[in-house]
Amino acid sequence: MQQHPSQHPVVIGDPDLGVKIMEFEDEDDFLLQQRRSPTPRQRMRALLRQMRYGPLGRLRNALFFLGTLLIFGWIMLPYDNIVRLSLRFNVKKFQHYLNSHPVEKWLFAPPAYPVDLGTDTVVIVKTGYGTRTRANAWFEALSASNEFRDFLVIADYASKPGQEANHHGTPLPIYNVVNQTLSSLASAASLSNPRVAKYLLFAEAIEHGEEEADKLAKSTGWEIDALKFMSGLELAYSKFPNKKWYLLVDDDTYLVQPSLKPLLAHLDSEVPYYLGNAVGDFRIRFAHGGSGILLSQGAMSSLILDSPHAVRTAHLESLSETWGDRLLARTLMRAGVYLDEEYSHLFSGEPPWWAKIRPDRFCSPIITFHGLGQPEKMHQAGESFRNVSKPLLWSDIWDVYGMSRPWRQSTLTEDELAKPIEYANWDHAGGSGGEVAVVEGVEKAEECGKTCYERGRECMAWTWEKETKKCNLSPWMIVGEKVEGKVSGPNGKLARELEMVCLGY
Helix, strand or coil, X not given: CCCXXXXXXXXXXXXXXXXXXXXXXXXXXXXXXXXXXXXXXXXXHHHHHHHHHCHHHHHHHHHHHHHHHHHHHHHHCCCCCHHHHHHHHHHHXXXXXXXXXXXXXXXXXXXXXXXCHHHHEEEEEECCHHHHHHHHHHHHCCCCXXXXXXXXXXXXXXXXXXXXXXXXXXXXXXXXXXXXXXXXXXXXXXHCCXXXXXXXXXXHHHHHCHHHHHHHHHHHHHHHHCCCHHHHHHHHHHHCCCCCEEEXXXXXXXXXXHHHHHHHHHCCCXXXXXXXXXXXXXXXXXXXXXXXXXXXXXXXXXXXXXXXXXXXXXXXXXXXXXXXXXXXXXXHHHCCCXXXXXXXXXXXXXXXXXXXXXXXXXXXXXXXXXXXXXXXXXXXHHHHCXXXXXXXXXXXXXXXXXCCCHHHCCCCCHHHHCCCCCEEEEECCCCCECCEEEECCCCCHHHHHHHHHHCHHHCCEEEEECCCCEEEEECCECCCEEEEEEEEEECHHXXXXXXXXXXXX
């Protein structure tokens, strides 16, 4: 006998999923229960079931699985994988956009990690046979108040007795780290390499006389330079394994110690820090060697102790790599250490009078200068910065080189400051082309200056060329030097605005 439809059991749930939430004896029982208000607990349980087994639950589970898969894939990617590097580059670029005008309040804050430059650091000075006269000039430029005590001089030749570098009367041996690189390679791999063949001829010329060796140094010195980086750092770590910081500089790089010390005191040396002036594209960002490279104890131990395979690979790649500083960055990446670009703006790749003072670093300290290859230029820098005893800001370069800042003149009114400041036969813009905008057909210097002021933060300095009628508008300003036939000036109004920010520190 068939049951009346109203007497059939009533099930609440999802038949497709096989989920039964509630079951009633018949339709009357169902209608009776329906009249009753469900308790909050019942509602919550029903909601949780819906979240777990309903469409939203299925979506959540799928997203969780996908997220887990992406995280696992990311972890498994090599440190130098192009996908990882591309994502990291774009994230860092966005962060830089959000923080395009860094505030260096840490500069005058109490040191979080006190550091003594004498006991906690070692300076690795990289020189070469072709630039051997620079090494002594580098040490002579150090002031009497120099705090550095430990140095290591590396090169493509070894000094003989009486030919060592001289640090205020103390002889410092020059170590041939190129030989160390070659000895770490298999003889078959190295002897058949063109770069090694050039070096062997070069080394033989050094033994037989300076003239031929000097000729070869000019033609092959740059290639051989890439062979110095990894072995130089290995030697430094073997001789000074307990230093907190390792500084690798070229023989034409000047270090501003009062600016360096507060930076180191702000950072934990046990963290793997790799710092310097960032160059390169998304595939590899590396610290420009000429601007100076700073490595913490954490970075050095990760490289030398924890990543011997990466170091061995670097030795092999040094036989073909053009730039040693790029090779170092690639090797550090394989050890899981990336260039930290937060402090990139503290390192300069130019000499002091050509250092590009941009709005985003006006109030920031400057740690290095580069391009002081002539001994007299290095001596000049040493004399200029000899009496600097506190952190040197980018904007302070004007004072050091004996040029009063025109925007600081107390007699200038706001209206006068709004007018272009002019210097005849000078260049504060630093050339033309590239980032420097060029406006053709400008008849007067005053018109060029007004155009710069109208552009606001996009123009830090201008230069008008009398002969060509070109107006060069630069996003930076430099101390500059005398150039006949040019009229130039800084954007005094913008400079005063930026300086007010500095005073807020």
